[in-house]
Amino acid sequence: MKNKTNIILLLLFCGCTFFCLLGCNHNNTGQQISLQNDQITLSFDKNTGEFTSFLKSDNSYEFLDPRIIAKSLWEIDLLRPSGKETINMTTPSEFHFSKQDPYNLVLTWDNFIGIENNDIKITATIKLEKNEPLSSWKIAVEGCEGEKVSRVVFPIISGIKDMGNENLAAPKWMGEKMKNPRDHLLKIQGKEKKYEWDYPGRMSLQCIALYNDAKKFGLYVSCNDSLAYRKNFSYKLDSLNSLTYKMTNYPSIDSSANVYSPSYEAIIGSLEGDWITAAEQYRAWGSKQKWSSESRFNKGLTPQSLEKTALWEWNRGKSSNVLVPAKDLMQKLNLPVNVFWHWWHGCSYDDGFPEYFPPREGKESFITAVKSAKNEGINPIVYMNQMQWGTNTESWEKENALSYAVKDINGNTRTHVYNVFTNKSLTTMCMGTQFWKDKYSSLCDSAINTYQTSGVYMDQACFSILCYDETHGHSIGGGNYWLKNFAKLTHKIRSKFPQNNDTFLAGEGVSEAWLPYLDAFLTLQVSMERYAGDNGWEPIPFFQAVYHQYAITYGNYSSLIVPPYDELWPKEFAPEDQMKLLDKSYNKQFLMEQARSFVWGFQPTISNYQGFLSSERKEEIDYLLNLARVRYRGLKYLLHGKFLRSPDMEFPEEELEMSRLSIYAGKTGESITTFQKKYPLIYSGTWKSDDNQVGIALASISDHPYPVNFSINSIDYELPLSGTINIIDAEGKRFITTYSDGKIKVNFTLLPKELCIVEILPNL
Numbered sequence: 001m002k003n004k005t006n007i008i009l010l011l012l013f014c015g016c017t018f019f020c021l022l023g024c025n026h027n028n029t030g031q032q033i034s035l036q037n038d039q040i041t042l043s044f045d046k047n048t049g050e051f052t053s054f055l056k057s058d059n060s061y062e063f064l065d066p067r068i069i070a071k072s073l074w075e076i077d078l079l080r081p082s083g084k085e086t087i088n089m090t091t092p093s094e095f096h097f098s099k100q101d102p103y104n105l106v107l108t109w110d111n112f113i114g115i116e117n118n119d120i121k122i123t124a125t126i127k128l129e130k131n132e133p134l135s136s137w138k139i140a141v142e143g144c145e146g147e148k149v150s151r152v153v154f155p156i157i158s159g160i161k162d163m164g165n166e167n168l169a170a171p172k173w174m175g176e177k178m179k180n181p182r183d184h185l186l187k188i189q190g191k192e193k194k195y196e197w198d199y200p201g202r203m204s205l206q207c208i209a210l211y212n213d214a215k216k217f218g219l220y221v222s223c224n225d226s227l228a229y230r231k232n233f234s235y236k237l238d239s240l241n242s243l244t245y246k247m248t249n250y251p252s253i254d255s256s257a258n259v260y261s262p263s264y265e266a267i268i269g270s271l272e273g274d275w276i277t278a279a280e281q282y283r284a285w286g287s288k289q290k291w292s293s294e295s296r297f298n299k300g301l302t303p304q305s306l307e308k309t310a311l312w313e314w315n316r317g318k319s320s321n322v323l324v325p326a327k328d329l330m331q332k333l334n335l336p337v338n339v340f341w342h343w344w345h346g347c348s349y350d351d352g353f354p355e356y357f358p359p360r361e362g363k364e365s366f367i368t369a370v371k372s373a374k375n376e377g378i379n380p381i382v383y384m385n386q387m388q389w390g391t392n393t394e395s396w397e398k399e400n401a402l403s404y405a406v407k408d409i410n411g412n413t414r415t416h417v418y419n420v421f422t423n424k425s426l427t428t429m430c431m432g433t434q435f436w437k438d439k440y441s442s443l444c445d446s447a448i449n450t451y452q453t454s455g456v457y458m459d460q461a462c463f464s465i466l467c468y469d470e471t472h473g474h475s476i477g478g479g480n481y482w483l484k485n486f487a488k489l490t491h492k493i494r495s496k497f498p499q500n501n502d503t504f505l506a507g508e509g510v511s512e513a514w515l516p517y518l519d520a521f522l523t524l525q526v527s528m529e530r531y532a533g534d535n536g537w538e539p540i541p542f543f544q545a546v547y548h549q550y551a552i553t554y555g556n557y558s559s560l561i562v563p564p565y566d567e568l569w570p571k572e573f574a575p576e577d578q579m580k581l582l583d584k585s586y587n588k589q590f591l592m593e594q595a596r597s598f599v600w601g602f603q604p605t606i607s608n609y610q611g612f613l614s615s616e617r618k619e620e621i622d623y624l625l626n627l628a629r630v631r632y633r634g635l636k637y638l639l640h641g642k643f644l645r646s647p648d649m650e651f652p653e654e655e656l657e658m659s660r661l662s663i664y665a666g667k668t669g670e671s672i673t674t675f676q677k678k679y680p681l682i683y684s685g686t687w688k689s690d691d692n693q694v695g696i697a698l699a700s701i702s703d704h705p706y707p708v709n710f711s712i713n714s715i716d717y718e719l720p721l722s723g724t725i726n727i728i729d730a731e732g733k734r735f736i737t738t739y740s741d742g743k744i745k746v747n748f749t750l751l752p753k754e755l756c757i758v759e760i761l762p763n764l
């Protein structure tokens with residue numbers, strides 16, 4: 001350790017500043033150092049490195065609140081035998097900067113005082129793009145040999161002031177948006193008023209938009225990591241109603257390394273537009289990454305039996321309750337129906353995993369039923385959780401599962417009671433262990449080769465968990481080993497697939513990083529009201545806006561029946577009315593969920609289908625069948641298309657009665673099961689096909705006709721100046737008008753509950 005006196009002398013002679021941030025604020029009068037292009041200007045305090053101003057270069061808007069006490073740009077956790085030591089810009093040190101040109105700034109902190117290792121040096125490199133309102137931020141931690149660097153938070157952008165009419169849009173799997181997020185954050189009880197998303201995991205891509213929805217400007221934050229390293233993104237509400245944005249990086253803990261510097265940069269920019277603008281901006285980068293070119297759908301590796309799915313039936317229980325209704329549905333639709341099958345397994349749901357075999361109805365009955373369904377063209381895929389093991393199962397002890405379970409930083413397992421009826425817990429297994437990959441792939445082998453199913457739905461697939469077990473053979477803590485091992489797992493599973501067979505793997509959630517590994521992605525936000533109620537967030541097709549042409553998304557909790565209760569769970573919590581019809585007042589919720597999935601480019605799904613619904617809920621089932629038929633005529637848009645912004649239209653709204661009974665029934669206490677909220681009665685989604693044609697999907701759930709009337713410029717959709725406009729509906733395709741001089745005008749009446757695709761075909 002160096003002598004403190006020498007350091008102070010050094011400071012005096014070098015003119016560097018020994019500082020403490022406490023008490024400084026954004027309008028401090030210290031000299032500023034700025035990076036500027038014609039779009040944005042970023043300023044930092046010359047003496048401290050504090051980020052003081054983020055200004056649009058035309059002076060039209062300052063993003064940072066001058067009243068806010070400054071916070072450090074970075075924060076680093078070092079694990080020591082004596083405990084965790086956290087350092088940040090308030091830790092006494094020397095600060096230097098170097099600005100080589102108007103676009104590049106290097107900030108350095110070294111000679112830390114009062115910490116165990118003063119060889120540590122932190123460098124933050126901030127660069128402006130020349131002609132874009134974007135900046136990139138990169139950190140390096142040097143001199144850390146012998147240290148366990150477990151967490152590096154960078155950048156920390158504090159003091160983000162209220163832009164007014166704010167919307168926060170985050171790619172939580174499919175995507176969610178919230179109006180006035182500060183109001184909602186304020187209501188959070190507890191220490192931290194924060195929204196946080198883990199990546200790769202529940203956050204499906206690395207971009208968040210916070211913007212003024214009236215004036216269409218805001219903040220664009222993203223990351224250009226193409227290797228899916230583990231990190232978190234968050235927005236937190238601080239004092240004086242300001243927000244702090246943080247990107248938290250989780251390095252692999254490697255005390256032999258002298259430097260930690262991520263291979264990627266954080267991107268901070270000003271956004272001119274809304275979440276769709278942000279998605280388009282991110283898409284320009286994301287679609288060039290390997291996960292897009294290697295995506296199974298893009299490479300034609302997804303089987304035809306999956307691509308041709310016209311409708312999914314998501315049922316639970318024995319084959320008589322699952323495959324028999326699916327046959328009925330297929331006869332009515334006369335198009336391919338596939339089955340997403342839960343509760344087929346011998347164990348009870350959410351506590352007996354992975355003791356799936358034999359199926360609860362017995363081996364022979366199951367295989368006979370599956371073969372019969374497949375003969376009729378129905379492809380059933382079965383549920384198997386790809387990371388949980390029931391801690392109360394016999395196999396947990398017998399197979400010594402504990403050794404291969406994820407351990408947190410304190411050596412504890414990740415154990416959770418999902419099943420509130422049996423109170424038995426599940427523990428997360430480590431994807432990095434060969435044991436778990438062998439175990440799960442052998443289960444898939446049985447499901448596919450012995451039990452003849454068409455594939456496996458891998459529950460909790462799009463997650464990556466930090467594991468600190470040093471005996472597992474993977475890098476410790478963060479890094480990107482989880483995804484690499486998921487790739488190995490799916491490779492191993494597929495190596496046992498029958499040749500020339502339509503077998504596939506689906507998974508929970510959706511993520512850019514999983515595009516090369518899964519054939520289909522379950523994106524349930526489309527029906528989020530059923531599990532989240534009215535929590536301030538609403539679904540948006542953020543993921544589809546970026547990656548629709550690279551991923552097949554499906555799934556919906558949309559049901560006309562009170563959800564079922566697993567027959568293997570305790571009888572005392574079983575509701576009397578399970579599998580009975582839901583009240584008719586929730587019929588429009590069903591239509592709305594289906595309409596969303598149609599216009600947002602999903603493969604449609606009905607949950608809990610039974611044959612009697614076609615007479616008891618005729619209008620709703622007819623709507624669904626019609627929807628599947630219209631969609632089937634427009635697969636070039638709704639399956640393969642690239643997302644475009646829909647034309648501006650004013651849609652009427654209505655207060656709907658919403659059920660939030662969730663996925664399965666049964667109650668252990670009183671909970672809210674219904675609410676009312678206003679929703680649009682018309683839904684639209686616009687898609688461009690590979691051959692440069694545009695399809696605008698429209699779905700009405702209204703009881704009244706709606707006059708469709710919009711004008712768009714062909715140039716905005718990169719279309720030629722003249723062409724033809726058709727309408728595709730269940731009957732076929734009909735011509736309505738032509739357009740010329742680049743002016744596209746569409747005017748017709750959408751009938752009550754009508755579904756169609758307005759097709760714009762350019763003249764060649």
Ligand SMILES: [Zn+2]
Nearest residue numbers: 430432467472
């Ligand atoms: Zn592990």
